[in-house]
Amino acid sequence: MDLKHSLTKRIVIVFALMSAFVAGVFALGIVATVHLVERKLTTTTLSGGLHRLLAMDDVSQWSHKPEKSELFFVEGGQGPLAMTTQLAALPTGFQEIKFHGDDFYAMVESIAGRKYVLLRDQESLEQRERLLFIVVIIGFILSIMLALVLGRLLARRVMAPVIRLAQQVRHRDQLIDLAPPLHPDYAADEVGELALSFDQTLGRLRQTLSREKLFTSDVSHELRTPLMVLASSCELLLANPSLEARSTAQVNRIARASDEMRQLVETFLMLARKPEEMGIESACTLKEVADAQVEVWGKLIREKGLTFVYDAQHAAAAPYNLTLLQSVMGNLLRNAWHYTDHGYVRLTLGDNSFVVEDSGIGIPEEQRHAMFQPFVRGDQQRGEGLGLGLSLVQRICSQQHWQVQLTTREPNGCRFTVMLAQEEGGQTRGFPAP
Template sequence: MEFKQSLAQRIIIAFALMSALVAGSFALGIVATVHLVEEKLISAGLGGDLNRMLLMDSVSDWSHRPEPDQLFYFSGGPGDFDLPKDLRHLEPGFHEVFRGPLSYHAMVEVVDGRRYVLLQDQSDFEEREQVLFAVVLVGFVLALALAVFLGWILARRVMAPVVRLARQVRHRDQLLGLAPPLAPDYASDEVGELAVAFDATLGRLRQALTRERMFTSDVSHELRTPLMVLASSCELLLENSALDERARAQVERIARACEEMRDLVQTFLMLARTQRDDASMTPRLMVGQAAEHLLSLWRKPIESKGLKLVVNTHEDVSQESYNATFLLAVMGNLLRNALHYTDEGFIALTLRSNGFLVEDSGVGIPEEKREAMFQPFVRGNEQRGEGLGLGLSLVQRICENQGWTVELSPMQPNGCRFSVVLKAD
């Protein structure tokens, strides 16, 4: 059975159940003991009174009558002392007899074949029992309430170091290289062992993140040189007037791919850094400027495919400036994705007050794959081109890094809508 309660709640419940078991056993023991002792005392008292009655019967001295709450009967007794039929079946000893709404304690003796019965009203005894039961019940409830309260205090004290450790582990600075170890802050107990385990795990995570950042940074840095060579070569080739139209188009395509690769390398390099760049030290662009730059690159490929490029600009379009590399990467990847998966219809870019929309009339994305489309190496059902399915993953990663949000929704009758909400630094 799987418990849904928190660990603190389990401690309180366990403490309350244990206290209820102990208090309940103690209460039942008290009730049983008192009941047994009182029964023994009543039995002894009735036995003494019955012996007194037998003595009076033997000397024929009836000047002493039974107590007001007692009834005395015997076989063949005169008048009211004659043994009733409902008592003739009782065996010798102590009994409890019910006569209508009343209950009696009865003591039976058989002497020389004659049966003697002494009844005593037990109303007082029942009242004392009810008082006892009420006291025990109140004590049980108070003990249970006290157990819950003490369990709550105990759970808070026991869970305090665990909660503090969880907060420290969740803190984003804990993965930084200079983050202090956790174990020295805790005693050498189970929580301390847990802190040691977290230190070891976090240490391995820091090393893995450091290796990833160094690899990404080194690769991005090393790729700049060959990209610069390719770009320069393309510029020189384009200056050659001897190129025919087909060759020039191919060189322009290579130049455009080099520029895209350079932007991608710059994006990876910036994502690999531990801290965000200072806004004053990073190139900045407004949404309109980024759109103008990207449309100059993508208008020709889009229109050459027979698609209609629609650009909408709201009057209150954002005038905030954003990280140029990241903004161009997000908008450019969404436009590229729309071009790859749209064969006819349109591609629309809408600039809004808090971000932008990229819409298309392409093949769309099935509902069951929409949530996974932002994961690495996930592609649509109609896989086209030579991409690895990293474009949307990169968009998601940049948005998380910058505090932006990106949402995917379907278009009717087909197509996709990507909505990006930008947050100013």
Template sequence: MTEYKSSLAQRIVIAFVVMAVLVAGAFAVGIVTAVHLVEERLISAELESDLDLLLKARDPKELHLATRANQFFYFSGGEGRFAIPDDLAELGEGFHEVLREPFFYHVMVKKVGDRRYVLIQDQSDFERREQVMYAIVLIGFLLCVLLATMLGWLLGRKVLEPVARLARQVRHRDQLLALAPPLALDYAPDEVGQLAAAFDETLTQLRQALQREQLFTSDVSHELRTPLMVLASSCELLLVNPILDERARKQVERISRASANMQKLVETFLQLARAESGQTNGVSKVSLQEVADELVLEWRAAIEAKGLCLEYISSDYTSGLYNGSFLRSILGNLLRNALHYCDSGYIRLTLQADGFVVEDSGAGIPQDLHETVFDSFVRGNRERGDGLGLGLSLVRRICLHEGWHIQLTPVVPHGCRFAVDLHGKRAARS
């Protein structure tokens, strides 16, 4: 399962929101706590002062006059309206908050000698104002969080804008061209400018490496053509020699086939190197039908000699024209790969409207190699021959250069299927 990782902009927003929650939350809690403490101390002091005044009264008339409109006074042994109610009888000495539905009361209890005195005061209006204040604090807290979210989003977008622009420039394919302008000139000499300078240095090294690779491939391919032609002509002369015995003739024919295959591979590398350097003169364009017919005729004898059935379906094929050398190399490598890893059953070549499919009933490619089978020097079953694992790597390199896509899927119950899209609609398997 892929682990989800938030983007840098999201992390900036989260940091602002967390900071706002902590700061605004601390202020809100502080305000609520302060209000509660002030309420308790001020009101308790006021009730205690009023209760002391009531205790100085001499008769019920004075008690009635000293009591405020929203206050009620009770004491132990009091009669009538001065008798302590049952819900207040168990309250301890000091300040209390009591809810008598639907009103709130603040209660002060004082004990003098054996007698208990209780003064309660209706605080419903105060509680309502307190609830309004709490609502204002909550709204302020939410507004702070919302403001922090917007500020974090705007700041993250502003801060990351040059980073995103740099990423687009680095990702652009023109950066691999030799004449691509430096990136650092577009940025201030800050952290982003340093990152752009580092990309400039890395891209310069990459361009030089690619240029060296293209020159090496082109030079080596060009230099190998002459000895391969000598080898091929020598094989032709040996084959027409009448004194050559049958065993030696088979060895010479094998050398001749290997030389021809090597010559085609060298030609493909040479054309690929020239194409990647922008030299496209003299490229022959052919149809998929022509290449398929040619290679089926070339490979049918070897496939059937191994006891395999070669199925060729060409009823629905694309009518476009393509680089002949590249198309021959891709199709030839896939047919060779199928022949190499298939011991029984069939090899099927199907031409389609958007490309072609090479399918076989061989041992298949292990699942753990599906992601790396197109890399250089990666081979399937190492017990089969001494190849270097460059065939499929060359196939993918050609497809990437031409904008074609190749996809590998397994065949049930065994085998593999290579689908090549010459129109570039499918996703490539890499």
């Protein structure tokens, strides 16, 4: 049985198979019993008929005739009673023979050295057996049809509480604290146990989510303070005219790292919230985010000896979430900067989309589908990254209903295309599923 079938269908199938097995055994039992009874009755009636014939007539002058469906023969008889060679060779007792092309039951008796044979035509018995067989087949088919109907009714009745529980789970937000428990609505049976287990699991899940929210808020509060201290300290150090060039570069690196950490904290806080809880108070256009990212990553890319191309001619003026868009674009530019040693990096803005492409080492075909998984890196020997950047990009795009696509460039390099869904009145208008 295919386990992919619904539980209702499996119950109906099992019920029908069980009914078919019982009806089949019952039908075979009826046919076998009737056949044995008919044979036994035929043996008894033939034996009794033969003995009555022998008792009613004189052996030397036979005058009694058997029934119409019977034939009587006597060894040494004359005319219709004359026994053929085939009949004379029959052993005594009950048996089935073929006589003149027809099937007969034969009862053979030997008295005082003389053999007597009484034959009965099987046609009437065969007609009764055929009629019985037709009745049994019709009864078997009707029993299967009845089993299907009763099985469906029974399955619906049995599955009604399970279907009700599934609908309650599907159509109610059980994760909110005000959601009532499910198990009081059900009897103390298996379905009630399932509802109770579901309530207990949801209770633990609510506690876990509550702890996660508290942890997220605490971490965000505790991290923002030292990050602000780092940022302000870097500003004070950079304002010092006597700071050496080497020290200035190190302070800039610290300031950039603290700013990236601040953006990362804000991104994780955003991802911890539900999409409907996000407003557009931190919204900005695609070009505004790109200009800010170009100011940071364009300088680093050029310092590495690469050509940086920025094309913003076709950028739309639609609003997007500032924090999340910064994180997506920044991670893709960082990825291009990190894995490109020669050539160029290009950022192209389009109508509700942008493209980041490079001439770097590229991504092998067998790793393309795994690059958006956590802890997966294109080249394990480069840098100290953990391979979480593209995973974070995928999480943000999934939450915002954006689409990110990775394609390989020839002869080397890769291209990331991000299709953005525009925010309208706090709601995200997504793209249709491909």
